[in-house]
Amino acid sequence: MDMTFSEEEVAFRDELCRWLAENSAGDLPADEKDVFAWRRDWQRRLFDGGWAAVHWPVEYGGRGASVTQSAIFFEELGRAREPLPANVLGMLLAGPTIMVWGAPEQKERYLQPILSAEEIWCQGFSEPDAGSDLAGLKTRAVRDGDEWLVTGQKVWTSDAQHAKWCMLVARTDLDAPKHKGLSYFLMDMKQPGVTVRPLVQITGEAHFNELFLEEVRIPHANLLGGEGNGWKVALTTLMNERAGLGFFLQVQLRQQLDELIEEAARRGLIEDGYVADRLGDLHMRAEILRLTAYRGLTAIERYGQPGPEGSLLKLMWSESNQLLVQLAADLLGPEALCFGSRWSYELLRARGNTIEGGTTEILKNIVAERVLGLPKAR
């Protein structure tokens, strides 16, 4: 057991911190409409500096960073209060999936523009009637010569309004059992038949969208991983969903908690037994999240896969973040509930934490079945 970082890891962190000290995305644009372009510019700078996707192998333009170095990258990005790069779905999800399942010419075609933010990606998995029960999705793809004709509807599609490509899972065989009749496509978003309609969240922002597909044409060459293999390919994407990003979120939680503790101390609230107890509890949760994430890194580096703790991180983070913002509202009173206060935004935004990227209920099912070996839930 050694909870210090190796020389190599420290050198990696130092080099990154030096770069971050000299490079910044700058201030968040005042107009929300400009935020995506700002993050796109930020990714280009990261790319030029060689920091766009550190976990990608060197041959695809990454640094071949270890999982620990990748975690360090996201920690430091968060610590420097810089935004996530624009093409985060491309770098974390699409790229790694294409690396596993892609034909050589697909890797050649798609990977580089992901890194450079030239082509933004979105994820077309969920549907109105297929959320947690993803394999029940109904979007239909029918073979038509060298092409597939796709019709259906997707939902919660983040960044679809900016995306050139979509990781699309559609049903190609109606007769096969539900997990087996699916195929995974790389779909061009900029073509007739693709309609993107923004969905306004409870925060008032529109980060995700509805995606309507009407006889959209996808070349057969854009099938990824072979016909009928879509579920397996999608699992590769989903397994990457929480990689690395967790460290960014963990650092953000820590920063917000520190701000709340500072604010509570400034108001003399920290002497109050109840306040101290709640803040102490959150401090404990934030530290446990960080430590458990480190345990997960060790498990991956030693055994090639996360241990039981790996499945728990998102549950820990989302619950803690919701408790944090609710406590902020308790301590700061009405001002935390008014526009202009960042806490009012965080209070609303945090409600999504236990839903996005796997609901708490689904994650608990997964933990119960796969980690504890309990029978499949009813």
Add this chain to the structure above:
Amino acid sequence: MDFDFTADQNEIKRTARDLLVKRIGWAQVRQHAEEGRYDDALWRELGDLGWPGIAVVDEHGGAGLGVVELVILCEELGFALGSVPFLGTATTALVLAQAGSEAQKQRWLRGLASGELRGALGTRELLPDGPGADVAIVLDGDGAMLGPGGAIEPLATIDPTRRYGRAPDLSSFEELPGEVAAGVAQAAVAASAELVGVARRALEMTVGYVKDRRQFGMPVGAFQAVSHKCAGMLLATEGARSATYHAAWTADAAPERLPEAAALAKAAASDAARQVTADAIQAHGGIGFTWEADVHWLFKRAQLSAQHLGAGHLHRRRLAALAAAHIARAAA
């Protein structure tokens, strides 16, 4: 970054588990609890194996290993609910080694390391492993007093898996001259490890039970009301485990950060063990509320160990104060 045990440490863990599985079944836990006594034969065996002295320096007859190795044994003994005065003896040695005079160390450490002498560490109000101890350390404000086990009065608590005492009269006690904080923090980490073991056992029992028990034609573990409770039990247990292992490593490798790490571990382990053992009773249903089912031993141990060396709320307040001080320093 390597947040896992070394091969040697894993070997200690495996050997400890194998031995305890052979020596302690629920029948033994029940028998010793109902008779209100310790398993003296097992205690002698553990002494011969050098368990109580695992973290005592060689000079005083110990194995000279660290808090990480001690924590491994504490966790396994908590898991097994071993009826031995291990926690009291090992933690008395920890505090004595940190804060005792040379004469006090010479007098007591070798005997504690071999298990020939039994120790108890706690407060005037609560001394786990107190009755039958040869020597006791009673925490008193920022300091501690050392005295004979004879001054300890037995205390009847709800936890019959361990003997508890109190020390109303410290007139026969002498002061420990050194700083006790570091030793007490190490002891809190040891107690946290025992709580992690208790929680792990409660979870394991519960998972076994809900797979087996059928209602409405299926195992009750197939119902999400039950399976999600089990997932929550795992969450609490693994979180406490992260905090406890980290604190053990901190004690050995980065002692300047031990006060915070130990408070974190004890708060997390106390909360987790109480929650998990309570949920274990609930998930067992009616049978879980009976004397006959063994799950209540774990709940009772968790309740008492959670109070030992500071209940969760005391450590949480401490953490808030430490975090506020840290932020103020960073801002200055």
